[in-house]
Amino acid sequence: MNCREFTEFLHEYLFGDLPVGERAEFEMHLAECPWCVAYLDSYQATLQLVQVARTAEDDVSPTDAPEELVRAILRARPRIS
Amino acid sequence: MAPARPSAPVLDEATLLARMQAGDDEAFEACVRTYCGRLLVVARRILPNEEDARDAVQDAFLAAFKQIDRFEERSKLGTWLHRIGVNAALGRLRKLHKHPEQPIESLLPHFGEGEHQFDPPAPWQATSDAILQGKESRELVTRCINRLPDAYRTVVLLRDIEGIDTDETARLLGTSPGVIKTRLHRARQALRTLLDPYFRRDDL
Numbered sequence: 248m249n250c251r252e253f254t255e256f257l258h259e260y261l262f263g264d265l266p267v268g269e270r271a272e273f274e275m276h277l278a279e280c281p282w283c284v285a286y287l288d289s290y291q292a293t294l295q296l297v298q299v300a301r302t303a304e305d306d307v308s309p310t311d312a313p314e315e316l317v318r319a320i321l322r323a324r325p326r327i328s
Numbered sequence: 329m330a331p332a333r334p335s336a337p338v339l340d341e342a343t344l345l346a347r348m349q350a351g352d353d354e355a356f357e358a359c360v361r362t363y364c365g366r367l368l369v370v371a372r373r374i375l376p377n378e379e380d381a382r383d384a385v386q387d388a389f390l391a392a393f394k395q396i397d398r399f400e401e402r403s404k405l406g407t408w409l410h411r412i413g414v415n416a417a418l419g420r421l422r423k424l425h426k427h428p429e430q431p432i433e434s435l436l437p438h439f440g441e442g443e444h445q446f447d448p449p450a451p452w453q454a455t456s457d458a459i460l461q462g463k464e465s466r467e468l469v470t471r472c473i474n475r476l477p478d479a480y481r482t483v484v485l486l487r488d489i490e491g492i493d494t495d496e497t498a499r500l501l502g503t504s505p506g507v508i509k510t511r512l513h514r515a516r517q518a519l520r521t522l523l524d525p526y527f528r529r530d531d532l
Contacts (some may be wrong), residue, residue, distance in 0.1 A: 249443035258513035286437075286449040286520075292527065293520040297488045300469040312364035316382050320360050320389045321353075 248276040253283045257290060341405050348396050360389060363406060367413035373485050374417040380424065381417070388416035414490060415500060418482065430477035435518035452527040472522040480515035487512050 253276050259265045260273050277283055339347070339358055347355030367388055371381035392399075392412045399408060438446045473484055486497040487508070494512075498505045 250445055251437075251439045251443040254437050254445075254517065258509070258516070282445060282448045285451045286445075289449060289452045289524065289527070290516065290520050292452050293516055293523055294488075296465060296469045296523065297473075297484070297516075297519070300466045300473075301489045301491070312361065312368060313382075316368070316385065317357075317360050317364055319382075320364065320386050321357055323386060323390060324356055324393055325390075 248272045250276075250280060250283055250286075253277075253280070254286065257287065261291070342401070345396075345399065345401070345405060348393075349399075356393065359405075359409075363409050364389070366406070367409060370410065370413050370490065371417040373489060374414070374421055374482065376424070380420050384417040384420045385413065387419070388413040391416065410490070411492075411496075411500075414486065414492070418500060421478065421482070425478055429479050432477050432480055432514055432518050435476075435521045436514060437517065437521075449524075450528045450530055452524075453529055468523070468526060469519075472519055475522060476515055476518055480511055480518060483508055483511045484515045484519070 253273065256265060256269065256273060260270065265273060277287065339355065344355050344358060344362075348359060364385060367385045368381060371384040371388075372378070375381045375384060388409070392409055399405070440446045473481060473489075476484065482501060483497065486492045486500065487494065492500070494505045494508050498508045501508070
């Protein structure tokens with residue numbers, strides 16, 4: 248396995264989708280290539296950073312809705328006759 | 329002190345739904361007041377400007393109200409509205425971007441002799457909890473996500489931020505789960521490239 252293949256299959260490796268044989272090759276490459284170790288670590292850190300951005304945005308209260316938008320939606324709602 | 333906002337009664341989901349299905353105005357208002365803020369956050373992430381985001385939220389509620397008789401309690405009302413909101417925002421985004429898709433290649437790793445990367449990856453600073461939780465790094469990540477080409481940005485938003493699974497993301501974007509998996513990996517690689525200058529340690 249070379250560095251190009253390593254970066255291609257990284258996703259499958261991290262999410263357990265690599266067959267056993269390829270997983271062993273992947274780990275052999277990792278044992279001898281400090282650049283790919285750094286790449287793997289920074290890729291995982293990226294995933295962590297995105298997750299933090301996600302949880303931070305989860306905290307939205309209903310009062311964050313602009314009143315004029317609420318009114319516009321209610322005005323535009325067709326009434327059941 | 330901020331002026332009090334008009335309020336609608338807080339109803340449990342089954343009561344709210346039954347009253348909306350019976351055409352009760354107060355229940356529709358309670359529904360809009362409960363979910364409008366969350367749908368607006370989603371639409372603002374997907375669309376480039378506030379006006380389009382608000383229009384998408386309005387489209388979403390009107391589409392949902394039209395189908396309210398057909399809503400079955402297999403999913404939660406909030407989850408159902410969230411998906412309709414995502415779909416409405418994606419629909420507006422498709423109308424806005426008729427030009428060819430931007431390439432992502434410049435943000436992916438490049439390889440030279442021996443298939444090593446041209447720009448050898450360097451270790452990052454420890455992204456300790458304090459750094460990760462900081463407002464600055466959250467804003468940085470959001471800015472970097474917004475720099476991705478739309479076909480990749482939408483996949484990161486739907487999968488990683490909105491928490492929608494691969495199959496449903498594929499359905500919402502009109503493509504296959506395999507394409508979504510490939511795009512997600514490329515999008516994450518591109519994000520790593522964009523974040524690299526802020527976190528890499530060149531002192532080693």
